[in-house]
Amino acid sequence: IDQMVTAERLAILKVFGVAAVVMFVLSVLLASTIAGPVRRLADAAERVRRRIRARVEIPDFTKRRDEIGHLSGALRDMTDSLYNRIEAIERFAADVSHELKNPLTSLRSAVETLPLAKTDNSRARLLSVIEHDVKRLDRLISDISDASRLDAELQRQDAAQVDLRRLLTTLTLVANETRLGHSTMVEVKFDGPASDQFSVPGHDSRLGQVISNLLSNAQSFSCEGGKVRILCRRRKAEIEIIVEDEGPGIREDALEKIFERFYTDRPHQGFGQNSGLGLSISKQIVEAHGGRIWAENRVGPRGEDGEPTVAGARFVVRLPAK
Template identity: 30%
Template sequence: MEATAPVDASAVAWACRLAQETGRAQALDAFAREAGAEGGLLLARDDDTGVMLPVRGVRQTLPRGEGWRGLLQALRDAGTRRCEVEDLAGGGTQPVLAHSNGAVALVLVGGQPDPGALAPLEPLWELVAAAVAGEQRARALAGELRTARSEMRQFAAQAQTLDETRLKLDGTVRQLGEQARRAEEAGRAKDEFLAMLGHELRNPLSPIVMTLEVLRMRGDWRPELDVVKRQVHHMQRLVEDLLDVSRIARGQLTLDSALLDLGDVLVLAREAGPQWSRKQQRLRWKVPGSGLPVLGDRARLVQVFTNLLDNAAKYSGEGAEIRVEAEALQDAVRVSIHDQGIGLEPEQLERVFNMFEQGHRTPSGGTGLGLGLAIVRNLLRQHGGRVWAESEGPGKGSVFRVELPLAPRIDDDEKSQAESRPKLADAPARVLVVDDNADALTTTALLLRMSGCAVLSVLSGEEALAQAPAFAPDVAVLDIGMPGMDGLTLARRLREDLGPEAPPLVALTGFGQPSDRERAEAAGFDAFLVKPVNPAHLHETIRSLTESEGGDGDAAGSG
């Protein structure tokens, strides 16, 4: 303001009237006329938006226009201003005289307002501003109180609903807990059943496999035994597929990875796979002898390609050609298995890899269990690889392609050294064999004797403890699931009784669950083999353990 007027009673009266909402509009109009203006406005700064807005009890709307917008913007800063703004009644402009302290502004509109009329209010303007601010806060608090009361009512209703819901959830949780307990019990029962199933199915297969190998080594092989060998191999694969499905479902299927050449894996799969001559099928082999390095589990990858080769042979007819090709790409190794089988519909190309999916049918109508390709896909995923099928349609054959990440190449010298390791016959050993299955015991002992080993074979743990000190075995092959003293207990007793002279221990068992392997390791076994074991695998395990005992290296678990 241009001058500071002393505070007088009239100014105090005007300030009091403007500070009260009741009668504020009449007081504002009277003050404006006394000051020579046609009307007046009282504005206050909004805390949320920062805009100057009319206070309660006065005109609440203002004309649109650049003049008013500029004035409201200017009133955010303290000071007195004269300007022209749009007429409140519309049409034309009118002069205004305005004073603001940044929080509250008094605007005199129209006429010839006298600046001196505002001077007496200057000392009291902060009081007017405080009164208006208190009024705004009280209004805000009242609104918040109404909102709070409404929310409290809502919260009370929600709390009641929550209490009711909680009671229902408590009942549901109890039901789910009971269901989870029953499911856990069922899972344990299933695991125990599968473990026993594997044991009971593997045990009779073991002496058959050993007997076939004994007959082969004796030179007593007859063509009829090829049928037995094929069917035993088929039964063994079915058992392992069923147990692998259970391991996959529980996430317990693990890999023992090493640097491999996939060409060697494919050769092993070809040797373990179907008898091509049975259907007079022709196998075209386009696989390099080296240069296909991958990081993987040898046994599991052999299983993958054996399944795929079996699949190709099974669904191809008499005299069909099966083509196997392998190549190293920029960052992967690709294997393609082409068959001349029954082919696939487009919608079957993905479905054939689903568990229990029977997308193929042989000419005889057999379908299998629908597990092989599902296991193939799962094993390849765990190796970071993939598998897919291609087919031009029914009757036009199929191609199954596998890709695995390319690994650093295997050193040829290391490979040749591994291939030239001595066989068991080059290093005879004294082997203690313990098994309560008389047929399994006889055939295993006979096979080891034919390989040049001195063998002590006994039917119980008690006999083993009694005869082992005098026999002084280089290695002991123990069945785990024996009645009376089981193999785990026998292993601990042999360690205790023989002390430093205790031999390396090999578990040869029909129990093949991961938990069985863990218990065997805890009992002190050095290797873990699952029946029916490949005779060559048994030979290699014994050889490696007896060499290690002689100081050539560390014993390595197997299985």
């Protein structure tokens, strides 16, 4: 009996020793494959919180096919989005400061010079400058306020199906009924069956803002008695909206620049009559809906030199359909 008990005790000790070795090996493996990477990711996230102004690199474990790899990829994408948003805010603040400084400098100069004006004509000119700068500041502040809260509004609001047929028809009627100082007519055409609503997921008010900006832009560049045409059609999984005018077109080197913030090229209008934010806001809205927008020139008949002429500008918006 004593021999049997001793043998069983030795067997239990052997099993315990093997189990201890296995547990130690598993603990080392788990620490190196799970706890260690998680700790490195947590330390990197903490460094991001402390050093928000300096870009911190998140450890890359995306080659792993488990949850750690997925977590690493998600943290890297989130950090990149955070830094891109911070950089965009900094650029926006710098652009706003630069744009506001110009009219403020002009306004300050006019106000300081006004007491020194000796004639009524000089005072009238200075008052005109002051009035122009105040209106420009008011326009800039309104557009800047709209642009600054755009992202937050698009994130807070739930997307719904937008009937583009009804939206474009309504905006066309409004544009034709509220023509101010010009006789440019707006025509809308739908390329598809009458029952097709051309529905896209999004925010109807913001998409309406995009079309309104494009219509206002086209009307301002069109000649008296000209027409602005809107075409809406389906292209596979996308809805395409085309806005064409009969104006002078766009310079080739400005086809991309016109969508930049505060850029404006309106030689036919006085300085400071436009904030340069309309097309930038439109691009921001379209991209937030997963779409694209670009500008191009309409090709007209060939001129005397044999080169094709420019018949106007064309803005193309493509949005993913439902």
